[in-house]
Amino acid sequence: MRKSFVTNNIKLKEFDALIRITVEMSKYLYPYIREILKSKEDIEENSVIWNDFNKRFIELIKERFNIDSMRVKKLLNQAENDEIIIKSLLILSFCISNQGYQKLKNFLYDF
């Protein structure tokens, strides 16, 4: 899905390391993740945070992902990407405990 000329398969150690980094980042960013989720709950009253986040998310996808891929096109489609984004944010917000690494790993294997 990434914009890359080389297709490298991720190694198990790298996968583990990425999960650990993600969990640590979500611990740090939990207040922001929470505010984004909250903003979507009452979108009529507080749409600014969600709109800013969504705009930046799409910008980053266009910048770093291969936009010719069907899966990436799905991420860019605003009608379809809401559910994917919310579920991803929920997964991150559920994994901020000390056992977050194991939880995130389980979520990813089950996905």
Next chain:
Amino acid sequence: MQNKFSFHQSSASLEIIGLPDYSDNENEDQISIISQWKLTIVDKPLIEGKIEHLGPIMDAFYIYSNLLLKNEIPIYESKLIDIKADNLHIHNVVLKSSKPNVKPLVLKIGNSLLSDTINCFDQLNESPKVKIKKTDMPTNIPKKLRFGLKKKVKFFNFFIPPFIAICSLILFSSSFIYLYSPFENIEKKEQINPE
């Protein structure tokens, strides 16, 4: 004197009050015998109950959050608590009282409050100071999920024994390659039929 521990996460706070189990040589600052618990969510009524209610309520939230993420129908029903999704952002929590003639308490919580509550439960689970003895309560986990779990177990039970058997046969038979010498056989045949 009873011990009291609080677990906070943004808009949710869980308070556990109880005593250590001295018969199990526990420290004075631990809790094993929970006498009271309170879950406070900002702008929502206070949730409190007996010790036997805490485990099932925690399980309900964990199972529901898993259903929500796995694209299953997010419905959890039990004698004590029902959780259903209004939409992707709002969840309906119905807490049923064990006392007769008491109306169930209905709460509408968003994703932010759901994640706060689950993080409070996570903190409680990971706390070395509080031990929870979980009680079994009948639950109505959607059949689809139960079937999925059973199917996985059945699949592995069905698949693994023949797989191990085939692997062991291959390993066992491959060891005979060292005993079999095709050149000797050809020589013997030549000796029997010299042409």
